[in-house]
Amino acid sequence: MVLDKEYILELLQNVTDPEIPVISVIDLGIVRDVIIDEDSLEVVITPTYSGCPAMLEIEKEINNALKKKGINEFKITTVLSPAWTTEWMSEEGKRKLKEYGIAPPNPTNPEDIECPQCSSKNTQLISEFGSTACKSLFKCNDCLEPFDYFKCH
Numbered sequence: 584m585v586l587d588k589e590y591i592l593e594l595l596q597n598v599t600d601p602e603i604p605v606i607s608v609i610d611l612g613i614v615r616d617v618i619i620d621e622d623s624l625e626v627v628i629t630p631t632y633s634g635c636p637a638m639l640e641i642e643k644e645i646n647n648a649l650k651k652k653g654i655n656e657f658k659i660t661t662v663l664s665p666a667w668t669t670e671w672m673s674e675e676g677k678r679k680l681k682e683y684g685i686a687p688p689n690p691t692n693p694e695d696i697e698c699p700q701c702s703s704k705n706t707q708l709i710s711e712f713g714s715t716a717c718k719s720l721f722k723c724n725d726c727l728e729p730f731d732y733f734k735c736h
């Protein structure tokens with residue numbers, strides 16, 4: 584089998600975050616690189632959050648996605664440095680997050696969190712930890728809906 588980087592990236596585009604099923608590991612920027620050297624394949628990943636329990640799950644999913652296509656010889660390498668930053672998340676990823684009801688990270692102004700339901704910026708932090716450690720719980724003061732915010736790192 585001839586390995587092709589584009590093909591592998593396309594496969595990985597179907598691997599989603601177990602906590603946010605609408606967003607792929609590519610959109611999140613978790614997949615840092617796909618290294619193909621003749622017939623060896625290495626997928627380099629960086630967790631969004633150190634100690635994020637979802638990472639093991641993500642590794643398993645990448646594993647499954649490749650094996651399902653008959654790719655059995657590969658290596659998944661986790662790289663912790665440089666640490667993942669929200670800058671690596673694609674615009675497409677941010678849009679999908681918002682559609683899913685999670686406020687996307689706002690690295691330029693972390694104080695300025697937009698409500699994913701009504702786009703109001705009149706929001707307040709309820710709890711540092713939302714449904715998972717990677718998210719905070721916010722509430723919108725206009726539509727009164729609570730929502731998760733994907734934390735900046």
Ligand SMILES: [Zn+2]
Pocket residue numbers: 698699700701702703723724725726727728
């Ligand atoms: Zn709102």
